[in-house]
Amino acid sequence: MSLRGIFSPGPLPPAHLTRRRDFWLSIMGIMLLAGVLMGVERLAGGYWVHMTCLAAIYLVLAASYNLVNGVTGQFSLAPNAFVACGAYVTSLLTLTPAEKALSFILEPLVWPLSVIHLPLGLALIIAGLVTAVMAFGMGFTVFRVRGDYLAIVTLGLGEVIRVVANNAQSVTNGPLGLKGITYLTHNLWWTWGLAVAALFVLTRLAKSSYGLALKAIREDEGAAESMGINVFWHKMLAFTTDAFLEGMAGGLLAHLITTISPSLFTFFLTFNLLIIIVVGGLGSMTGAACAALLITFGGEWLRVVEEPMNILGLSIPGIPGMRMVIFSLLLMACMLFMRRGLMGKSEFSWRWLLACLSRRRGRP
Amino acid sequence: MSRELLRVAGLSCRFGGLTAVDGLDLTLRAGDLAGLIGPNGAGKTTVFNLLTGRVPATAGAVSFQGQAVLGLKSHQINRLGIGRTFQNIRLFGELSVLDNVLVGFHGRLQASFLSAIFRLSAYRREERRTLARAEELLELVGLQDLAGEAAGNLAYGQQRLLEIARALATEPSLLLLDEPAAGMNPQETASLAGLVRRLRDDLGLTVLLIEHDMRFVMSLCEHITVLDYGKVIAWGTPEEVQGDPAVIQAYLGAGLDQARGEAGHA
Numbered sequence: 157m158s159l160r161g162i163f164s165p166g167p168l169p170p171a172h173l174t175r176r177r178d179f180w181l182s183i184m185g186i187m188l189l190a191g192v193l194m195g196v197e198r199l200a201g202g203y204w205v206h207m208t209c210l211a212a213i214y215l216v217l218a219a220s221y222n223l224v225n226g227v228t229g230q231f232s233l234a235p236n237a238f239v240a241c242g243a244y245v246t247s248l249l250t251l252t253p254a255e256k257a258l259s260f261i262l263e264p265l266v267w268p269l270s271v272i273h274l275p276l277g278l279a280l281i282i283a284g285l286v287t288a289v290m291a292f293g294m295g296f297t298v299f300r301v302r303g304d305y306l307a308i309v310t311l312g313l314g315e316v317i318r319v320v321a322n323n324a325q326s327v328t329n330g331p332l333g334l335k336g337i338t339y340l341t342h343n344l345w346w347t348w349g350l351a352v353a354a355l356f357v358l359t360r361l362a363k364s365s366y367g368l369a370l371k372a373i374r375e376d377e378g379a380a381e382s383m384g385i386n387v388f389w390h391k392m393l394a395f396t397t398d399a400f401l402e403g404m405a406g407g408l409l410a411h412l413i414t415t416i417s418p419s420l421f422t423f424f425l426t427f428n429l430l431i432i433i434v435v436g437g438l439g440s441m442t443g444a445a446c447a448a449l450l451i452t453f454g455g456e457w458l459r460v461v462e463e464p465m466n467i468l469g470l471s472i473p474g475i476p477g478m479r480m481v482i483f484s485l486l487l488m489a490c491m492l493f494m495r496r497g498l499m500g501k502s503e504f505s506w507r508w509l510l511a512c513l514s515r516r517r518g519r520p
Numbered sequence: 521m522s523r524e525l526l527r528v529a530g531l532s533c534r535f536g537g538l539t540a541v542d543g544l545d546l547t548l549r550a551g552d553l554a555g556l557i558g559p560n561g562a563g564k565t566t567v568f569n570l571l572t573g574r575v576p577a578t579a580g581a582v583s584f585q586g587q588a589v590l591g592l593k594s595h596q597i598n599r600l601g602i603g604r605t606f607q608n609i610r611l612f613g614e615l616s617v618l619d620n621v622l623v624g625f626h627g628r629l630q631a632s633f634l635s636a637i638f639r640l641s642a643y644r645r646e647e648r649r650t651l652a653r654a655e656e657l658l659e660l661v662g663l664q665d666l667a668g669e670a671a672g673n674l675a676y677g678q679q680r681l682l683e684i685a686r687a688l689a690t691e692p693s694l695l696l697l698d699e700p701a702a703g704m705n706p707q708e709t710a711s712l713a714g715l716v717r718r719l720r721d722d723l724g725l726t727v728l729l730i731e732h733d734m735r736f737v738m739s740l741c742e743h744i745t746v747l748d749y750g751k752v753i754a755w756g757t758p759e760e761v762q763g764d765p766a767v768i769q770a771y772l773g774a775g776l777d778q779a780r781g782e783a784g785h786a
Contacts, residue, residue, distance in 0.1 A: 357637055360636070360637045360639070361633065361636070361637050364633070364637065364639075364643070365622065365625070365626050365629050365631075365636060365650070366626070366633045366636050368615070368619055368623050371614075371619075372612045372615065372623040375611075375612035375613060375614055375615060376612060378574065378594075378610065379611070380612075380623065381574075381593070381594040381595050382572055382594050382595075382598060382604055383595075383598060383624050383626075383627060383689075384595050384598035384599050384627020384690045385595055385623070385626055385627050386593075386595050386627075387595070393633060501614060
C-alpha cells in the first residue's frame with residue numbers, strides 16, 4: 157500500500173456519531189501530553205524544558221496566525237506587531253516597580269506603568285486584550301485592501317510597531333529593551349496550557365458556522381457577501397482573535413527569554429511563522445501545530461550536521477551555518493513534493509486516525 | 521392582485537462612457553415568475569449586480585418590500601430577502617456541498633461566536649436546525665447523495681443546482697437566477713424548469729431569471745422583460761414579447777424587408 161493510501165483511509169463516519177468517544181480520546185491525549193511534560197520537567201535538563209516551551213509558544217503563534225492567513229485567506233504579515241505588543245505589555249505589568257526603575261536609566265517610565273505590579277495570569281489576559289484592541293484599530297485600515305496590498309499594509313504596520321518600540325523611550329525603554337523579566341518555574345505548564353487552550357478555541361472556531369463563513373470568504377469573497385455574510389466584520393473577528401492569542405503567547409515568550417528588545421520583533425519572526433503555516437498546510441490548525449513542533453525541534457536536531465564528523469576515515473570539520481543550508485533544502489523539497497503542506501486543508505481527527513489504523517490491520 | 525414586492529424606477533448604471541443600464545423600470549409582484557432576456561451585453565447581469573449591491577447605481581431607485589435598496593451593502597440586501605446565483609458559477613470550491621449550503625444559513629445565525637466556540641445549547645440547537653434544513657434543500661435540488669463531495673468536483677449542471685440551494689439557504693423572498701440553465705443538457709433543463717416552478721408554487725418565492733435558452737424562458741416565465749443596450753425594449757407575456765418587432769430586430773438584426781428596402785435605396 158502506498159504512503160498516500162495509508163493516510164487517506166476513504167470516507168469517515170459522521171462526526172456526531174463518535175462525539176462522545178472522540179471527547180474521551182481527547183481527554184486521554186491531553187493526559188498523555190501532561191505525562192510527557194511531567195517527564196520533561198523531572199528528567200530533562202533546562203535546555204529541553206526551554207525548547208519544549210518555545211515549541212508551545214510557536215504552536216500558539218502559528219495556529220492563530222493560520223486563522224487569518226489559512227482559514228480566512230487574508231495574507232497578513234502583522235504577527236510580529238502582535239507578539240511585540242503582548243510581550244511588552246505583559247513584561248511592563250509583571251516587573252516590580254523596583255526592577256523597572258533599575259531598567260529605565262535614560263528616561264523614567266511613565267506614571268501608571270511605573271507603579272503597577274500584577275500577577276502573570278492577569279497580565280497575560282490584559283496583554284491579550286490590549287493586543288486585540290490594537291488589532292481591532294488596525295483592522296479598519298487593513299481590511300480596506302485585499303491580497304498583495306493587504307500584505308504590504310500589514311508589513312508596514314508591523315514595522316511601525318517595532319519603530320515605536322524603539323523610540324517610545326519612556327514606555328518601552330527604547331533599544332535597551334526590558335531586562336530581568338522573571339523566568340517562571342512552571343513555564344512548561346503555562347506555555348502548554350495556553351497551547352492546549354488556544355488549539356481548542358481555534359479548532360472549535362474553524363469547525364463552527366463562523367469558521368465556515370471565514371472559509372467562504374477565503375474561497376470567494378464576493379459570493380460570501382452575496383450569501384449575507386458581513387465580510388468586513390468576519391475578517392475583523394479572525395484578526396482580533398489572532399491578535400488576542402498572539403499577544404498572550406508574546407507575553408509568555410518574554411517570560412521565557414527574560415530579555416526583550418525591539419530587535420527581537422522584526423519581520424523575521426513573521427517570516428518564521430509563515431514558513432510554519434505553509435509547511436503545515438494553509439488552513440489546517442492541527443497542521444500548523446505539527447509544523448510548529450517539527451520546525452522548532454527540527455532546527456535543533458539539525459545541529460548534528462554542524463559538528464565535526466568522521467565518515468569512513470574522512471574527517472569533516474564542523475561548518476557553522478550548515479544546518480540552515482540543509483533546512484532550506486528540506487523546505488524546498490517540502491514545497492516541491494507537498495505543495496499543500498503536511499495536512500493540506502484537512503484537520504486531524506480521531507475518526508481519521510482510527511480509520512487509518514484499522515485499515516492497516518486489514519479491516520475494511 | 522398580489523402585493524408589490526420589487527419596484528425599480530429609472531435605474532441607470534454607467535461605466536465610464538458606457539451606459540450598461542439605462543433608465544430601467546421593472547415591477548415584480550409577490551409570486552411572479554419573471555424573465556429578463558436580451559442579446560449578449562444587453563446589461564442583464566448588471567441589473568442583477570445593481571439589485572444586489574455589487575455595483576453602485578448612477579441613478580434611479582429600487583425598493584424591495586417598501587424599503588430602499590440602493591446604497592445598502594450586498595450582505596444587507598441579502599438579509600432583506602434577495603437571494604441570487606451567479607452566471608459564472610461562484611461556489612466555494614474547496615468546501616463540501618453541504619458546507620456550501622450551510623454558509624448560506626450563516627448570515628441569519630443568531631448565536632454569538634463565543635457560544636459557537638463553547639458549543640452552548642443555543643448554538644447547538646441552531647446548528648441542528650440548519651443542518652436539517654440544509655439536507656432538505658439538497659434533497660429539493662437532488663444533490664443529497666453528494667453532500668460530502670467538494671463543490672468544485674461536481675458536474676457543471678450540478679454546480680448550478682448547488683448555487684440555487686445555497687441561495688435558498690439565505691431564505692430569500694425574491695430569487696434572482698442568472699442563467700440557471702447554461703451548460704445543462706435538455707433533460708437537466710426540463711427538470712430545472714420543474715424545480716423553479718416548485719420554488720414558486722410550493723415555497724412561495726418570487727423568481728426573476730436571466731436565460732438565453734428561449735424555449736426554457738418562454739415555457740416557464742409568465743412575464744418577460746427584454747433589454748437591449750441597457751434599455752427596456754419590450755415587456756409582457758411570452759406571446760406578446762415573441763411577436764414584438766423591436767425584439768426581433770434586437771435578436772436578428774434588421775428585418776428582411778427593411779434590409780431589402782435599404783438595399784433598394786443604395
